[in-house]
Amino acid sequence: MTTIQMGPGRPRHTGSRSSERPAREEILDHAARMFVERSFSGTSTREIAEACGIRQASLYYHFSGKDDILAELLHLSVRPSLDKVEKIEVECPVEVPEAALYLLALIDVDTLAKAPHNIGKLYRMPDVRNSGVFREFKPALQELSAAYARLGVKVANGPVAAAISCNQLGGLLVQVVEVVIRIRSGDDEVTSAQAHAVAATCLRVCGVSENRIALASATAEDVMAVLNATP
Numbered sequence: 001m002t003t004i005q006m007g008p009g010r011p012r013h014t015g016s017r018s019s020e021r022p023a024r025e026e027i028l029d030h031a032a033r034m035f036v037e038r039s040f041s042g043t044s045t046r047e048i049a050e051a052c053g054i055r056q057a058s059l060y061y062h063f064s065g066k067d068d069i070l071a072e073l074l075h076l077s078v079r080p081s082l083d084k085v086e087k088i089e090v091e092c093p094v095e096v097p098e099a100a101l102y103l104l105a106l107i108d109v110d111t112l113a114k115a116p117h118n119i120g121k122l123y124r125m126p127d128v129r130n131s132g133v134f135r136e137f138k139p140a141l142q143e144l145s146a147a148y149a150r151l152g153v154k155v156a157n158g159p160v161a162a163a164i165s166c167n168q169l170g171g172l173l174v175q176v177v178e179v180v181i182r183i184r185s186g187d188d189e190v191t192s193a194q195a196h197a198v199a200a201t202c203l204r205v206c207g208v209s210e211n212r213i214a215l216a217s218a219t220a221e222d223v224m225a226v227l228n229a230t231p
Contacts, residue, residue, distance in 0.1 A: 023054060027054075027063065027069065028116065029116050030048050031048050032116040032117040032119045036121050040066070045066050067132070067133045070122075070131070071133050074133065077111065081104070082140065082144055084227065088100050088104055088227075089151075092220070098155045098219075099216045100151045102200070102213075102217060102220040103220040104147060104148065105173070105199035106199045108144070109180050109198050110195065112190075113195070120184075123178075145167070146167075148169070148171075149171075150166075152166075152169045153169060169206070172205060176205060200217065
């Protein structure tokens with residue numbers, strides 16, 4: 001099996017601002033850590049600025065406020081996957097429809113594995129879920145769930161299709177992939193083997209046979225190589 005490189009989240013920053021990192025990136029990095037550790041409502045822009053070693057006014061040069069920072073972090077946990085959906089559907093061969101779902105799951109695992117400081121945890125925090133920012137973010141989550149549903153119904157067997165609606169299947173597949181958030185909770189890296197296990201589980205949820213899962217895995221890796229080579 002070809003190894004798909006899975007990256008850990010960005011390391012925790014322990015010192016003052018590094019001249020090698022752009023201020024905007026550093027603000028997002030510290031905010032992600034503080035939102036996850038302290039909660040969104042329990043973190044102020046002043047504290048984020050102090051952690052970055054900049055003045056609060058400098059933070060406002062890059063972001064209009066805390067809500068703006070949260071919005072960008074939330075989209076970092078979804079947008080890289082959404083941006084690949086169309087290419088996945090175009091590049092995966094029609095004779096192996098399972099490969100498209102498998103590949104989306106692999107890419108989505110990678111997105112969550114690389115998101116700074118496991119920001120997928122923010123989805124479940126009451127102060128985030130009750131915010132206007134999250135309400136504006138929900139369409140992106142729904143778009144991702146719809147992509148899973150669209151790909152899932154193409155490969156679901158008869159009993160699965162009869163037991164669960166298209167929308168429910170999409171939501172279930174999203175939940176399978178979000179196990180990555182729990183894996184990262186102990187500061188563990190997400191391995192390539194774990195990524196493939198999650199992708200295979202998505203196909204098993206749809207009732208796909210093991211021999212088709214093996215074919216989907218091999219096909220998905222071939223398509224991944226094409227996507228990675230595309231500018």
